[in-house]
Amino acid sequence: MSKSIRLIIADDHPMVREGLRVSLESEGLTVVADVANGEEALAAAAEHKPDVVLLDISMPVMNGLDACAAFHERFPDIRLLIITMHDDREYILKVVQAGAAGYVLKDAPPEELVLAVKTVCQGGTYFSSSVAKTLFSEFGRPRAALLEEVLSPREEDVLALLAEGMGNKEIARELEISVRTVEAHRLKIKQKLGINNSAGLIRYALDNGVVRR
Structure with missing residues (x-):
């Protein structure tokens, strides 16, 4: 139990x-x-x-x-x-x-x-x-150019879904990739952005207007 x-x-x-x-x-x-x-x-x-x-x-x-x-x-x-x-x-x-x-x-x-x-x-x-609708209603604006230079398109997808409240399994289903791949992407994102926790990643996503196209 x-x-x-x-x-x-x-x-x-x-x-x-x-x-x-x-x-x-x-x-x-x-x-x-x-x-x-x-x-x-x-x-x-x-x-x-x-x-x-x-x-x-x-x-x-x-x-x-x-x-x-x-x-x-x-x-x-x-x-x-x-x-x-x-x-x-x-x-x-x-x-x-x-x-x-x-x-x-x-x-x-x-x-x-x-x-x-x-x-x-x-x-x-x-x-x-x-x-979630309230939070992302204003995120139609262009993303910061720096973000596009730092993260790959797939890493941006993972970050966007994480910011929308999805867990690893949900992200894996949405992107049709394995959970292990999602975990690897999250680790890479943390390393590239210098962020150690999920709350920090979400904050970064919100500050930079990260949404899926």
Whole structure:
């Protein structure tokens, strides 16, 4: 039997936390703590060592954006998933740049939330479909010339799909290549760009308007 994913929920509304806890635990996930702000989430993470932390953006004491940055610095191995009502491109960009691996709206169905948790826990990225549309709606502009000089067309394809929230298996299916080839491309991209993690690659893709043609 596989190990249950351990979670912390950070939201300043007790009823929201309870609803999330019920939805997640009904799917076999383990909520080790639920807290009211980012500062409490950091303290709980030090104690419980979760796999994934769910963060609201608007919280007192320490909001989700500041919490992302603090988690990225202090607990880089913990995966961060934003769950919020804000479907705003500026918020989305900021939390991705701060280290979040996913962004889900609070009105998403429970099965999507569970999928998002599992995806980010396995090292992937996840954006709700409406969030992805918001995020990439302005990416029709030309890409930076430097990017085209650095990455091969296939590496650009892999980077674009990674930024859209796909994992290695999904990218392999989309591009009709092997998972091992995808992994090799990702390693090459990291080496060429000098970026060591998926969040950094996504940030680079967003900053450079990487989209598939």
